[in-house]
Amino acid sequence: MNSFNERQLVALVQEGLPYDTRFFQQLITPYLPKLKGYCVKVLGNQSDAEEAVQETIIKALTNLKGFKWLVSFKSWLFKIAHHECINKIRERRWDIIQYDDDYLDTLEAKLPDEDDIAILISTMLESLSFDDRNIMLLRYRTGLEFQEIADICEMKLSAIKMRHKRVIKFLTRQMDSDKSKVKPH
Template sequence: MTTLDERQLVALVQANLPYDTRLFQQLITPYLPTLKGYCAKLLNNQSDAEDVVQETIIKILTHLKNFKWAVSFKAWLFKIAHNECINKIRDRRWDTLENNDEYLENIIGAESTHQDLATALSALMVNLSFSDRNIMLLRYRTELEFQEIADICNLKISAVKMRHKRVVEFLKGQLRE
């Protein structure tokens, strides 16, 4: 059996919805771990993240027929998740912290896993503004390109790159202290 690329799979899913969701499940499954992690870190609340992931999947399923390739499917998926996270933040206050922080090492270029470093970075990330934390999570946790992040956040690419640079410098400075 041949493996379908993302474009072929999206086209098949669009053609078979709403009657056959097996292909939709095949399309969405590879993104679920990253999507769950992104939402959990952005919201700092596992329960809220699970709600947002469910809402995101429902929205994707509902609107996939109208999806056009202006952006990648992955960027479109995370744009929907981003908007759902904002809606969740508007609805509730949150204050718990998820402990899955291996992506944080990429932010400052750490070469090995170090629990104290991950803990320190996690604590610093919580104190970043929503926008800055979102940019960092989209860049390092979901591995999106700066242009895709700019599209998701409705910012210019130069603004995303500058905020990213400032946050990295801030984090490095805080870790030296």
């Protein structure tokens, strides 16, 4: 199989659209694990996350013909995922209003077997606002740069860095507080 770089793959997919999409899978495959992980963490629900990833892929393919290199392909892809996650959250709110408390049970995230520190960090992240949690997930789960995160979240770079710094301080204080509560055996 030919090995193309990202720019070459984007160009090949753009040339072949709408009928020839064989290079699209090669373009999108490296991003799928982080994309799925990001959506699961933001939405806290595997089923909703899978739908968001599918919608992201469909929208990326549908809109790739007009993609310009103003941002990286990865950043563009995660911006689409970000908006899909927001749409899912809006749908949930509508469903909660329609179906009342019964629907809340299906929204509950299931934590896999993790060590105590991972559970603690995951719990602390859940206590953050959507924007702050999203910034942390985009930074550490997907490895995006601050400027890319600012583009995705449609915020100023300085605001992203300030929120990031504030969250790090908050999480550090929380961990220090939790450590002091634990007594050695």
